[in-house]
Every structure is written in C-alpha cells, then in structure tokens.
Amino acid sequence: MTVTLVPAPLTLSAPPAPHRPDPLAVLGVPGEINLDHAASAPCARAAADAVAELLPWYASVHRGAGALSRRCTLAYERARQTVADFLGARPGDHVIFTRNTTDAVNLLARALPAGTTVVTFAGEHHANLLPWPRGSVRLPVPASPAEAVRALDAALRELRRVGPRSGGGASELPVLVAVTGASNMTGERWPVAELARAARRHDARILVDAAQLAPHAPVDLAALDVDYLALSGHKLYAPFGVGVLVGRGDWLDAAPPYLAGGGATSHVGAATHDVRWATGPARHEAGTPNLLGAVALAAVCAALGEADRDALHAREQALLTRLRNGLAALPHVVELRIFGPDAPRVGIVSFVVAGRDSAEVAAQLASTHRIGVRDGLFCAHPLARRLLVEAAARSGRRDLPPTALRASLGLGTTAAEVDALVSALAQPG
Secondary structure: OOOOOOOOOOOOOOOOOOOOOOOOOEOOOOOOEEOEOOOOOOOEHHHHHHHHHHHHHOOOOOOOOOHHHHHHHHHHHHHHHHHHHHOOOOOOEEEEEEOOHHHHHHHHHHHOOOOOEEEEEOOOOHHHOOOOOOOOEEEOOOOOHHHHHHHHHHHHHHHHHHOOOOOOOOOOOOEEEEEEOEOOOOOEEOOHHHHHHHHHHOOOEEEEEOOOOOOOOOOOHHHHOOOEEEEEHHHOOOOOOOEEEEEEHHHHHHOOOOOOOOOOEEEEOOOOOOEEEOOOHHHHOOOOOOHHHHHHHHHHHHHHHHOOHHHHHHHHHHHHHHHHHHHHOOOOEEEOOOOOOOOOEOOEEEEEEOOOOHHHHHHHHHHHHOEEOEEEOOOOHHHHHHHHHHHHHHHOOOOOOOOEEEEEOOOOOOHHHHHHHHHHHHOOO
C-alpha cells in the first residue's frame, strides 16, 4: 500500500497587533473618584508617554550644539507648531508658551497699546478680570447668550462714539474684548463667534479665555475669527506647568518683553540700555523654557486632533445630563446657572446643598465616599456671589450656604462615578 503525502497549503497569518494604550486614557488612583477636572485635569497617557520618551534626552533649548540640545530644540518648536495647528492659528499669529492661562492673559495685558480700553463681563474668572488696566469696562452678567451679544454691541458702539479720540471723529484708540469660552463655575458656553462678530463691527479685537472650553470642544481661532486665545495645559490633561497665548503678532512684537532676560534678545551691547529685543515668540519667552510642559501639551493636542471629538462630546453630554438630572431629583440641592437651564454647556456643574456648609459637604464626600469635588467661590467671586443670590431667589430657600460645590467631568469619568456622587449627596448629612 502506497501512501502519497500531499503537503497542506501554506497559510501565513499576521502576528497579532501589539496593544497600543489609548493616548487619551487618564492616569488616576484606583478607588478615588476625581470629579474636579475643571481645577486640574488628570494626566493623559499621551502627555505622560511624551515626557517619559524625552526625559533621557533632556537638555537645553535654543542654547546648545550637542545632539541632546538639538533634539530638545526640535521637540520644543515642533510642540509650538502642533499647538498652533490644534488651535487653528493663522499665518502671522504667535504661539507663546506661558505658565498657565493667568500668565497668558497677564502677558497680553502688558502688551496692550497705550490707551487700549478692555471690555469684559462680570462673569469672568479672576484671571480675566484682574490683569486689565484701570478704565476697563465691566459689563453686567447677561441673562442669556443673546443678551451678552446685544450688551457688547451697545457698549462698543458707545465707546466708539464718546471715547477718547486720536485725531478723527469717532474714537480710534484700541479696544479689546475679553471673554470666556465656557464658565468655570457653571460650564455654560458663551457665544464666542457672535461676540467676535460684534467686536469686528466696531473695529475691536477679542481675547477668548479657553481654559475651560478647549478640554471639551474644538477651538479654532480662524474659524471663530478671534484675535487671541489663552489656555492652560493642566486643564487639558497635560499637568506640567505650561500654558499658551496664541494670537496676532503686531501688538506682541511692539510691546516690551514680558520678562527681560536671556533668549528674549537679539543683541546686548556694552551700554546699559543698548538692547535689541527679539521679535516673535522668543520676545516673551525669556529664560530656559518649559520644554517638558510644551511637549506634553502638544502630545495631548495631537491625540485630541486624531480623536473622534463628536463621540467624546456625545459621551460627556450624556454624563452631564445624568449628573444634572440626578441633582435635580434631590430636593435639597440647587444648581447654579447664568443662562437658562437648557443653555449649551461643558461638563461642569456648580450647586449648593441647602442647610449645609459646602466645605463640610466636600470634606465628607472625600473622607466617606472618596469623591473629590471643589468647594468655594472658584476664583470668580463676583459671579459666584450673584449666582448664589439668584439660586436662593429661584428656589425660595433661605438656608443656602455662602459658597458652592462644583463637580466637573472629563476624560475617564464614568456613569458609575456620577451615580456615586448623586447617591452620596442623597444620604443624610
């Protein structure tokens, strides 16, 4: 008996693809529920990995000829370009790395041309209230986004009519409108594009504080037609001490350096004041820059740029609705708001527990339930006090505390964590 062996056909199967961790996964401590993203968001995997990869090469930026320094300089300038692309910067815009949003706004305040009038709303974070020069105009907190646009339009028209003149009929001196993209207290989104159009009608420039907006929604300077934008890395999942000011270069190049020192100069002579300052971002980035912060921020920007932002938005809005509905079902909890209950908002909710001190509630949530929230007036004291008074009037309660609680959501937040907060608040104090 003869047996003929027929070889089996050769099949080649590709090796399993290596597991790639989600760059937008966030680091955390098991068992701890972090609902305080609006103060400082947790670190994204993309930021941590970018820093870990660069650390062995860490060296000077713009200062050395060695391989390490050259690599770090390239990483720093690539980070600048990545951030510029993420934020829709235009040709001629400067991307200046700062410490945080507050630092970025202060930088622009120092760079304002002489005679500039700044127009803000009373609903701003202190970072967008306190840096501006005397003579600034602070508009009342509006009751709706449409009212904000009307109020700004009217204020700018009046400024142009009666403001100081530089030689013509109507006032020609610079005007800057400074507004938030999303409230750090309530998460409500401000009508940035409409406010920008109002500014354009009256030849004013506009700065957007995007600290709370950028982590939750795409922000594009060119599409919104805004002149300047400020944000913080620590709120955008890159907690390495970096912020950014992006915007038109003419005012920034004409202003004295924000900090005087190495890197901000193109020439220093023997005489005391024989100095020529650099133009471009370097003019306001004196000293050794925060390389790791810039690289971390750029890594998160790149990861968000490749993500499905619509899906992220839908997921966050579902969690936000779950949280707001849960709080609304608790008779002793009152939500704070600027606009109507259905106004667009990001994942931030401020509220009070009737009859209970907010600091004590926050402490109990942490000690008993391992839930972290924020309590206080959230560096927006004028707005917070107003909203607390309005909440008392709206609810008819006289036992609301003088400060509030804030729960803020983001990447990594789960429905179970939202439910845990609502359940904890439902328990007797």
